[in-house]
Amino acid sequence: MLAFLTARDAVGAVLFLLFNLGVAWCFVWLAEKSPAARALQSCAGVVAPYANLIGVLFGLLAAFLTSDVWVDHAKARAAVGQEADALRTMWVVSEAAGDRGKALGRLIGAYGAVAASADWPTPGKVAAAQGLAAAMLKECLSGEFAAVGGQIQRSAVEGLTTIRDAYRSRLAAADGDGRRSEWLGTYILGLFTLAAMVVVQLGRLRTMLLAVTLFSAAFTFVMWILLIRLDPFVGPQSVTVDTIRAAARPG
DSSP states (O other): OHHHHHTTHHHHHHHHHHHHHHHHHHHHHHHHTSTTHHHHHTTTTOOHHHHHHHHHHHHHHHHHHHHHHHHHHHHHHHHHHHHHHHHHHHHHHHHHTGGGGHHHHHHHHHHHHHHTSTTTTSHHHHHHHHHHHHHHHHHHHHSGGGGTOHHHHHHHHHHHHHHHHHHHHHHHHHOOHHHHHHHHHHHHHHHHHHHHHHHHTTTOHHHHHHHHHHHHHHHHHHHHHHHHTSSTTSSTTOOOOHHHHHHHSOO
8 A cells, every 4th residue: 555655646645645534534423423422422521631642652653753764865875875986996996907807897887787777676686786796706806806916906895895885784774664664653653643632522523623634634744755755765855876877887
């Protein structure tokens, strides 16, 4: 469902808003007009401070999720930048080695094509990228390039180390299972907050409708912004890996 919504941008946002409003109004109908309304009305009297505890939990979890999402974006952008810079360095080093650096240059180009492909986080591409990184290390230590020695070889090994570290950081940022679970937990707490607002306003239909409608609109806005930014490499304002592909084949 989350992928369905985020793939449709504005339409997904409208559908998400309508769904949340529908849930809120269903709560109102259940409390005021349903066959169970009389039994629920007998629970009237819950004061706002007690019901607001759920809202506080929702606010805290939403704040933590917001912080995690923005930090992950910053880490993803930094990892891509470090990886691209290291690939440029290795490309320059391979050219400085002349004919002995041609094999390394081909490996760098192949790595960039795989590590920055459209489906780069898939297991197959991850294995291919790691295999190419290992091949580059072997070339630096025991291939034709190793015969260059000196500072050129050390620079290549240092650049490769940076590439591998940045790639691991990029993979960690792209793993959104934890963020999706946190988003779902926050969303469920938001629905409980809606229910608590209904409980507080039992017997006051117009006030209840206004309260849940306003909260649903604000709740939808916050949760939608977080939803489209859960994966730093997908969606609007996402981090692009095109710079990695360009750095691996500069010319």
